[in-house]
Amino acid sequence: MSVTEYNQNVGEEEEEEVIKPPPKRPRPLISTKKPVETVSNESVTAEEGIEEEEDELDFEGCTSEELLARRTKSFTCFAQLVLSSSSILRNLNYVFPVPKDPGIDDAFNYVEPLPVYDDIGVEKYENLCKEYEIVPLTRIKNTLGTPLMNLKFYGLREKQLKAIMETLKGNHYVEVLILQDNFLTVPMTEMICKMIEENGTLQVLSLKQCNMGPEGAILLNDSLSTSQFLTDLNLSFNGLGDIGLRNLQQGLCDLPSLKILDLSNNKLTEDSADVIEKIITENKTLSELNLAWNGFYTTQANKLIFKALGLTDRLRCLNISWNGISVRPAVKWIGKYVRKSQVLEELDLSWNRFLEPAVNAIRRAILNNGSLVNVNIGSIPCTPEKAVFVANILINAKKAAHPIKFLNMENIVFTKEILKVMESANKLGRSIKIGGILGNWIIKDPNMAELIFKRIRYLLNKPKKKKARKDFGHFLLTLPLQPITKAEFEQLMLKKKMKKLDAPLIQQLEDLYTIKKNKKIDAAAMVQTYMDLWPDTCLPPPKPKKEKKKKKDKKRKKKGEEKPVEGEQVSEQVGEQVGEQVGEQVGEQVGEQVNQIQPTTADSPPPVEGQPIEASQTHLERQQLEAPIEDQPSEATQLPETSGES
Template sequence: MDMSTEDDEDEIESAEEEKEEEKESVEAESEVIDETIILADYMRRFETRRMQELAAKKEKAEEKKKQLRYLIGVEEKRKRDVSVETIITPEDELTVSDRVSTESLVHPCLREIDISESQLKILNPYTVYRVPDDPGLSPAFWLLRERPPIYGTDGVQKFYDMVKRAGIRSIASLKDLLITDQIDLRYYGLESQVMRAICEALMDNTYVRKVDLKDNKLSADACKHLNNLLLRNSMIINLSLSGCQIGASGAEKLYNAISTNATLKTLDLSNCNIGNEGFEYIASALSNNQGLESIDLSNNNLDESCAENLRNLLSYNETLTHLNLFWNSLYSAKTWKTLIKGFEKNETLRSLNLSWNGLGVECLPYLSQLLSRSRSIDKLDLSCNRFTEKDAIRIAKALSTNNTLQELYLGNNPVKAEGALALVHAITPHVSPDNVLHLLDLENVWANKDILHELEAIKMLKPEVKVKLRGILSNYQLVGPDIKKILLKRANYEAMAPKIKRRKRNFGHFVMSLSDKMISQEKFMALIKKFKLKLSKSLINEIMLAFEGPRGTVDQGQLKSFYVKEFSEATVN
């Protein structure tokens, strides 16, 4: 019984264990089923969301196509005229899409629009689309080399960088000059490379107003750099190239700058060996210039050949006020016959220098015409020429009718005394009352005493007029010794002459003790005796005669004032 009971219990336990295992397996299967359902549900939601996104993208793409069609002015394409029976295969669709119009090839952005060429109405496709920003090509380019430095407006660092790269000698003083209003580089012997660096430094400079390059002997290449500077710089108003010997080639290089620069006011080209050939460029450039006011062309070997160019310069330039033609050869009658036409047309010239040109009787008719008709020239320099006394008389006649000239220089001409008298007489008030001349320079010219009357009339009626002469011949007056001073000196000596000290007297003390009234000679001698002056009787008589008053009296006041004036130290002692 016991054995059977144990067997039953074992069977019952095994049955329970099997039930528990079945239960566990069922639970495990249910868990697997649940996970499968969850995964399937997740995949279904994912597919739904993906379809929605694709639909949104497609809708967005369609919207963009509509906007693009609207921008380029194309109506929505109608459906193709395809019969119902026509079957379009995918291969046909590819063939249709490959037939791209010429515009589509040029503009790839139009390939996505399936339209014909006739429907594409674009006047200028480049104005439809916004120009894209720089994709970075400029920064990428400068990776190959360094960026150019950015210089200040003074140009100091730019100059030193250029001379360093060129391996030439620098100019230490230029550092300070570039920040002032004037650059003075006279007598430096500047070469072309240095001139290039200087001109580059001055290109954007806003300080310098005057550049002086006197006596540097500049080459044609250096003149080319100057030309580029004047074409760009708008601050320089004064340029001096005096003695730079630029010649005709340098004048040619400066042609463009002189023609177009409207800022430059003063240009000095004296002693530059320009000659008639170079002057042709200068005159042509000045005829076009509308800003230059003063030009110096002295000592440039100009002669009769340049007359036509000089006439054109005077005729067409409307701003020139000062013209210096000193030390040239403009003396021939043919030259002046041409020049006078230019002077008649010119209305701006105020100062004209024709000294040292060998002018003489040949040009006198035209010069007289210039003096009598000119209405603008107020300063004329004709010094150091060949005018004689007869020429001076003709010049004086023309001068008497002029009412604009203010300064006339005729010094160092052989006009002699007669010519000087005629010129001075021509500006006297009673001969030319409307004459406005205030300076007549006759330097190194001698006149006779006859001119004194004319000079007195000018001094009295026109005190502002100045006449400059070398001198007046025989204009002297003999002047002897002063008797009064000699007498009083003798009185001082005799008063102090006694050897005994107590008898010495100071004559000056006696004079200062006198009153300012008139006194008779007897009373005057009594005063001398009272003062115990040891004077000789003849000396006392001469003193009384020298300071004699009315009716034989002695003027004590006159004696005192004269003595104080001549012997002030004696009166103090």
């Protein structure tokens, strides 16, 4: 029987059941035997009674409710089910309809769909970091929604770079990606290449100094051929060599949107000149080319490169500095291209070893060019007179159509005539950068005295503690004005406690102001030079002397002596003060009485030697008695009598 026939039969049976009238209510179960009476015999168990009862039951017309009401052992399984009153129990051949699948197959065969992230990719980056067991970088999360992502000098590891590149595949915001100075292995370079193939927003990619090498160039070549949006590619300082550049040739030629290409410092030689020629001629969008720090100094290499440049009218900026170009035949092809080009706007020929004929050829080519705006020919071996001759380009290019505005000739020595050239060029709206010293000017030495004094001031003010700092100007102002010897100068410095100064520094200062005749130090000249540099220097005000604290008299306490009571101490102090006042008054009165006594006359006999002098005699009388007779005053010169009561 087929499935369809089976379903039809089942459907017909269901319809017949619906049409049939409902069955009569079955009669209740009636037992044909009297119920079992309970016996007190313990040997008869309840289970035997239940089994006997089950044998006597009549199941005809029994409903599900009645079966559930039974608590016999045979019907306990029905306690967990809800039985319908249909004819399922009576029709043993009843077939259930095929149930619908509730989703079991889908649950077993479930495949988790790919997560849907936003176009920024912050959530995706965090999930990838969790998967790779790395810490997410804040810089990445903050710059995923901006045009610039700068990861310069980050030192990215393989897992970190993998998470970033996977995130950037679906990012629509980052346009500039800088991976400079990140060491890239071959697997890491492959991750970047896959990102370039799938990303449709990235325009600028900097892989400067990533040590990619020839192996990485092979992987990058395939991705560049498929990219449609990359406009700026920086591959400088990667050590590509001639082999690596040849591996990149096809990708660089086929890149349809490339405008700026930097191949500087990649150890390229004359063998790579034909590759450069093909890139220039086959790429139809290239407008800026940087070939600095390479080895294109031969005539053959310059012929291939500049001949190819002459066939294109797209290149606007060319940098061929630091290539060691020197001979006239090599410069010949540069001059031909510069003279005929009508689209070249910036030219950098600095740090080459141009000889004098080569410099003349370049000067003529620049004058005949009609499109150059900025020219850099600085740091070339050139005499001061020849440098001024080259700088006259700015004045001699008097054509109104000549667009040159800036000439860079730094690190070249000029004569003073360059000042007139600069003034004339400024009037024409043009400028020149010389950045060197003029050849016929007097060069002055640095002020050695100022340098030494500044060093001394720095060393003396270096200590953190304020008390340890010294002022050298205060020391100089205490020096004598006359010349002093070196020993005296050093002794004075030690006296001022200037121990922070080095011996060689002091020796240089002494030699700077030593007088040749007597080998002494001119202290006055030293002070004058210092005051010219720091005229505000002056001596500090003298510090006030601190009064010495009077020591308290320590009275020795005698053994057994009792301390006086406070009242007794006060009375003693008062008595002492009164005694002092009375003594002073008595002394004054006695002095007045002594002054009233008349001095002795000349007739009075002199005192005998050894005889004691009376206490009433004054100091003047004592002098008269001790003096010789000739020196004694006469009667006319005697002191007048003092008036007053005796």
